[in-house]
Amino acid sequence: MNPKAAQTAEDATDLIGWILNHGRVCTTAKKCNLIENADFWNRLDAMVQDIEPICYGMNINQSDKTCLDQVVLTMAGIFLHFSGHPKQNVADGMKKQIEKHWKGLDQPMFIFALILNPYERLDRFGDQAGANVFVLNTQLTEVSTI
Secondary structure (H helix, E strand, O other): OOHHHHHHHHHHHHHHHHHHHHOOOOOOHHHHHHHHOHHHHHHHHHHHHHHHHHHHHHHHHOOOOOOHHHHHHHHHHHHHHHHOOOOHHHHHHHHHHHHHHHHOOOHHHHHHHHHHOOOOOOOOOOHHHOOOHHHHHHHHHHHHOO
16 A cells, blocks of 8 residues: 555544544644645545545445446446546556456456447447457357357
């Protein structure tokens, strides 16, 4: 874990606990400095921005009614979020983790679930995906024989 992120999380947790126990008036120099520290709030905001899509994805995918196509779209959404991350090491690390989990899944079944969704079909695939009728027919035949 990033040491700065860990420290931000620890500071935020400590600050929330302190506020809940002492009211909203700042009387401790350390807490007042933290509350007035713009860098702390910027780091906390950046953490929230990164945690938010992961939390949404977890909420969507933990339901008993989650469909395979929703899992694919959730993973893709998180991947796209981190692909545009301003910190390259965070982007690379998160994309690597998502790719690792994607490799562990029965990919053809997830992809066909997305394609068979009447609201999605092939709309989510770009030209470079090679998703045409002939390729998909071959893959569907392979999947159905398993």
